[in-house]
Amino acid sequence: MADPLLEWRKEFPALDKTVYLISHSLGAMPRRTRDRLNEYADVWSTRSIRAWDEGWWEMPLTVGNLVGKIIGAGEGEVTMHPNVSICQSLIASCFDWTGPRNKIVSEALNFPSNLYIHRQLESLGARVITVPSEDGITVPLEKLLAAIDQETLLVSVSHVIFKSAFIQDLHAIAQRAHQMGALVVADIYQSAGTVPLNVRELDVDFATGGSVKWLCGGPGAGYLYVRRDLWPSLEPRLTGWMAHRNPFDFDPGAIEFAGSAFRFLHGTPNIPGLYAARSGYEIINAVGVENIRAKSVRQTSLLMELAEKAGYRINSPRDAALRGGTVTLDVPNGYEVTQELLRRDFLVDYRPGAGIRIAPHFYTKDEELEMVVEEIQSLQRAAAAS
Ligand SMILES: Cc1ncc(COP(=O)(O)O)c(C=O)c1O
Secondary structure (H helix, E strand, O other), rough: OOOOOHHHHHHHHHHHHOOEEEEHHHHHHHHHHHHHHHHHHHHHHHHHHHOOOOOOOOOHHHHHHHHHHHOOOOOOOOEEEOOOOHHHHHOOOOOOOOOOEEEEEEEEOOHHHHHHHHHHHHHOOOEEEEEEOOOOOOHHHHHHHOOOOOOEEEEEOOOEEEOOEEEOOOOHHHHHHOOOOEEEEEEHHHHHHHHOOOHHOOOOEEEOHHHHHHHHOOOEEEEOOOOOOOOOOHOOOOOOHHHHHOOOHHOOOOOOOOOOOHHHHEOOOEEHHHHHHHHHHHHHHOOOOOHHHHHHHHHHHHHHHHHHHOOEEEEEOOHHEOOOOOEEEOOOOOHHHHHHHOOOOEEEEHHHEEEEEOOOOOOOOOHHHHHHHHHHHHHHHHHHHH
């Protein structure tokens, strides 16, 4: 049966030159992104300082609106930042960690940046509880829920685990957190753009992610959603002049925060990064995350079948409902195999303790999945013979 999503391949020049299976790490660059970067250069050189009034100033919100459509946030509820690490630090900086409610509950499989930031809060009084994984793939939901108690301030979890692609039940986590009086931060980097999600329906308080991966938006375009009714109570310590109610008064006194989501900004935004990111969001919105997910489930299942036939252990959930867009294969000498695959223009990556991560996206052909498994097998045969 013809796959209508393959029509999009012509929008991504890199797909002609490589077997592109790395969208969990760096999504392919859309053809139009080059035009967008030229547009940025033109605006800078011709409009100069006037560009701020002609769109640049508002870009952290206007670009955020494109992300908002993908993740189910309302207009004006998503702000753009350089990366997720900044967003996580910004969220953490909203809270007082010296009181009895000072726990952060997370999973040991959370992205290390998030865990580093949590642990740095210990010097301010925070207590960090990380729930271990029993198999290196999944996070035991019951244990995570049980760790959330009346002393928990924040529950900080990844929607999809970066190493294994395990999908966590964010709704159940948010329900338990709210029953206990805690707030939830969801890192949705590995779900947004490949697993349908709606931050409002999931009832998370904060969500953050970036654009480098499934959104095909390139570096420098992290995003932050904050539940609107929390805004008045949040005064980040990680802040700057753009968060001021009247930034152009340049008042040297204590900051008075903007009423809008601008209160979550800090300094000058990464304008070229925001120009670059827009095409990816437009394409993901046009393709539709439901369509992307249907294809992803079919292709990750196919990939797992091929890998199993070849005799490789799979370090991702078998159940498609619990699996995001990536399949991790435990292949002997995985690091070396990955280096050789890259040399041969098969784009994948390797994570220690997990294996080779391979990700089809909406632009992937079934044959490419067959090709990568065959290539891994042939590399292993060659290694065994030498
Ligand atoms: C789930 C997850 N969170 C965070 C990051 C890192 O985000 P940033 O580099 O934007 O801080 C990554 C990947 O790089 C990731 O996979």
